[in-house]
Amino acid sequence: MQASTDTAGEAGGAIAIPLLAWYDRHARRLPWRASPGEPAPDPYRVWLSEVMLQQTTTAAVAPYFARFVDRWPTVGDLAAADEAEVMAAWAGLGYYSRARNLIACARAVASSGGFPDTEEGLRRLPGIGEYTSAAIAAIAFGQRAVVIDANVERVVSRLFAIDEALPAARKAIRVAADEITPADRSGDFAQAMMDLGATICTPRGPRCLLCPLRQKCLAFALDRAEDFPVRAPKRTVPQRRGLAFWLVREGAVWLVRRPAKGMLGGMRALPDDGWSAGADGSGTAPQGGNWKPGGIVRHGFTHFGLELQLMLCEDGVCASLDDEGGEWWPLDRLDEAGLPTLFAKAARLALEAGTDGRE
Template identity: 45%
Template sequence: MDIAAFRHRLLHWYDSNRRTLPWRALKGQKPNPYHVLLSEIMLQQTTVATVIAYFERFIGQWPTLEAMAKASLDDVLVAWQGLGYYSRARNLHKALGQLADLPSFPQTPDDLRKLPGVGDYTAKAIASIAFDQPVVPVDGNVIRVVARVFGLTQALPMLKKTVAEKALLLAADDRPGDFAQSLMDLGSMICRPQQPRCDRCPLRSLCKGYEDSLQHTLPIKAVKPPKPTRYGCAFLTMNKQGQIWLRRRPEKGLLGGMIEVPGTAWAEQPTELVHDGLWRGIVKHTFTHFHLNLSVYETTKDPEEILGFPTGFWADTKALDQQALPTVMKKVLAFLRPET
């Protein structure tokens, strides 16, 4: 592989085809590390198209790192609603608190990795994009492009290690931030998961995958076991003032620190009902590792009487948008009667 030609062609293509994204510095401008960090945390597990609106809203609400560091975790979780993977929001809030106390923004992957929620990929993405450190972050786009260009027929997850080795060969001091983003853009716009646009690709004459007609086959995915289904019950408990009983989930674990409608634990077998509420329906929701079927019941009983849910608070049903509710709980609350 002619690495110099790879880099040169990709950067040349990037100069006239780069995506305009709200967190990206315009040509000739210096990137804002806070914008890069915020966008990279949001982009973990979420598409660019979805992140754009959230990023703009966050920057509108907290224009500087210091402003967001001072925000309450609840405000951040409320703003994060709908993005999912809420541990990202908690870690982001913690990381910004630490950054606000540092004399300067860390610049190397090693220093950036010390921040909560910043793993190897995110550290390298921030280091290269915000500080032009000569590293290549390896995400799904980069795995796909590198696997195809180098014709790597190993299956994931082992493939990732080989791609990381190739990424070391590709890293260089010449425009590291642009190079990292050019790989991301090529993966998103040209070397797409389905229907790669090889006819428009600046790397085509270097591409082993194209030469071997493997562009539709690579990268070879790992065989995933089927997702299990878990079951539980959720209780819409109302008082005479039309308020609903909610509680906060434990800080650690799935949806940590978020607000929920109380319910049973989520078990591998359908939950045997030990409460005589009025059945309202079933909510189906899919998390990364399992599907969830939640039976929703309505009750006017005192919360202390229901399955031992004494810890919680009454919330105004007209102001539920101020609660840090994950999507699955919004689905449960959709069963509230319109008059409540």
């Protein structure tokens, strides 16, 4: 396929032409994509994949995407879905505010008759920001848009040897990305940049000798590819501690629904002692019953780490827990509860100790 020469300028053509030629031969085959030369994919599939891919790897997203489009093939189907079912289907992908925004956005799109085809219109939808609106506009609607994810950020910072540290460098990266984004095949260009960053211009050990842009890359010329993007020193991540409680009765475990707002909002979970991103939990078990330690789960969130002590109820009574609202969930269907990864880990620990909570 002939790469287009219709670009934002001479610098853009020098990048876009070899990159698009490379993409035509080496594009990754992904379930939400159209291959080079094929009609643009359904905006629903582009939007769904882009929301799932935020801060999540392609390998992790692929099976979730397949299950979602099988269960909810259109945005109208997703808009009509039960929110609890969508949240359960999302469990394990993390960043659960994305799932809540997904439902809100699907309902907004369905009520308006379809996705807007411009960045401005897309940004008005719940949960769609600058990156996602640009990606949908370019990939699904063929609009010229500057699409910058982590892969593109890395490629551009190396091409132009941008020495300023992130996040301050993002303004210069956007200006440079705008210079090289073509007016034609903007969606293919965005995906080519993503693929280049994912397969060639990797964070560590970039394969520069295989890169179609190496002759235009300042970092390659300086033999400093791994120096970019420049990152500010990492901040110390606070560590929190909390308790989670495992109560089993007659083959079912007591689960609660977390508040809609806050950490893991709206998800089913084990009861806990009130830990949060800003504070440790109370460190005390509910009154009633004979609680004993059942192991520790360590989990990393974006802004803090958590050490969660699992507490098992030895006598299976602990009635005070079920006075607070929740549901008894069958242990043989626990995988259907949609527990977030943190509580799924805790449940595995408890089950290793015996389904009745005893060793």
